[in-house]
Amino acid sequence: MTFTKQEKIACVFLLILGVFGPILFPGYTFQIAVLWIMILFAQTWDLLGGQMGYNSLGNIFFFGVGMYICAITQIGLFYDVGIYTAAHGADTAQFSSDQYYIGIFSGLFFAAIGSAILSVFLGWAVFGLRGPYFAIGTLGVALSAGELFGAWEWVGGGGGIALPVFPGSGDAKSIFFYILCFLSATMTFLFLKWLYSTRFGLALNAIRDDEDKAESMGLHTLRYKTIAWAISAFFLGITGGLFGNMTGFIEPLEVAFPTITFGILMVAMCLLGGKGTFWGPILGAVLFHFIKEATWIYFLGWQWIALGVIIILNIIFFQQGIMGYLQEKFPHWFGIEVEDKSLKQTNKVENSQ
């Protein structure tokens, strides 16, 4: 794992934003925390979509599953989940601060592990699909999960679950979750940076370039694909648990499985920044978050239309994304050596003489 000079600058910039952001702009702590979640979304999507060439439209599934597992663990450790959800968050249950912290950390742990295990089973079902079928199949998984959780009364059904209340002031809550979001995004960042520098990263790229060929060269492609998906699910599960606790209320269609909003945003962010590059998704997530907040403020009511138009324009005119464009124009910035074709030809001529 090595960083070039530009990458070091970007890392320092992100670190400064992460540490001093909430100190300088305390009113925006929640927004900056969501920015870290968005970066995590984009990076975990890019692990499959960009590096492995499997464009999933249903990665949000693990986000929602993690959210539910975390919530059930938090409540289930101390109360009966069915009774708790049936009361719709009325004051029947109180969590002491010890109970809260034990609950949330074990909840996040189980959310991560549970999502990863689920992804292995799901991978068995969907990884025989390629290209558009994979995209549609995963979209179906996420949509049906939303419907199924909406019909499952034990976890609150369509009415949702109110999560345990944070024991402390509102400021303490936002700082607590901010730190957790920042840590999980950093963890994902470092882990993926390391992963792409290993043999595993090369295998993923080989699958993207030509899966049949990769398989005939002896790569057990299904194993690689499943592990990659499990990694992605692991981090998404943690994020889901965090996000559920940040909002304090879980509802299947809008919060836990927002397939049409967050689920598509993670794809759009990667495409804007440039999929298949390490920094593209991060850049895309940062830009997209700012665009989103700006459209929310200045085009209220039109924000989704603006978002749809951005996706279309991005897809049609600017498919390689920002990093892809830069890589094409200035390859030496990325340490890519481009052989000068004219030079090569003259050499050849000289050699033949």
Next chain:
Amino acid sequence: MSDNFSLLVIAPLLNVQLLLDGLFIGAIFALAAYGLALVWGVMNVKNLAQGEFVIMGGYFAWYAGEQGFHPIFALPIAFVAMFAFGWIVYKVIISRVVDKDMFTSLLATFGLAIVIQQGINLIFGPEVQIAESGFETGEFFEGSVTIAYIKLISFLICCLLAFTVVFFMKKTRIGQAIRATSQDARAAKLMGINTEKVYAFTFALNSAICGVAGVMISMIWVIQPFYGVPHSIRSFVVVVAAGLGNLPGVIVAALGLGIAEQYGGFILGAELQQATVVGLLLAVLVWRQIQSKRNRQAVK
């Protein structure tokens, strides 16, 4: 759940009711699915905005009803307007993604779907709407089977439109050009077919068919700006199950889907009706996978 199931055994006429409702709805699904298969087969574009086209057509009928006209008069208007809309969409968006990889078209049409949904939402509001047709409801078997006559009319219109489209594809010059292009676009171009025009026409025809389907949906069911996604999923279920260029297959699969959905909604409860559709999509995909695994292939 099991109560509803035993109810079906005790009262066999309920089955007749569900079957008929399924057929009437399924006929409309067949139209939208045929449009999807047409576009998919001819220009290899997977249109995720299919359901939104349907809902758009529905709003024509609803708006006509609001203005005091009978919603069925909106049929030709919806056809023509959606044809024009499809042509414009092709020229602006689809023509730029035709020769790109398939995920591109999927995402571009998804962006289009978001724009259409939200546009309708801004113009007409998020309420669930129904276009009142004012036709009576016929009762059979002493009232245990009811058929709204509008469902019968819409079924007939569906059949008529389907026959017209098939005749059009088989007999007219442009229909032949479309089929030639879907077989081999390059060869068709060499033979002097303006493939660009054929693509535009195909896409416009698809959205016109969807518009007509939407008019019918608004009269016999409900429309809402965000109800497009399940319609898109339905079209995909049908096309994936039937395969491309298999018109009888599309019809059978669509009718089957309509019936399965009615039964699913009845037995599992109305809140799981949509989950039935998506569950069927997954089932079909897994089934196709097992099928091709036997030949050591992946579903591409």
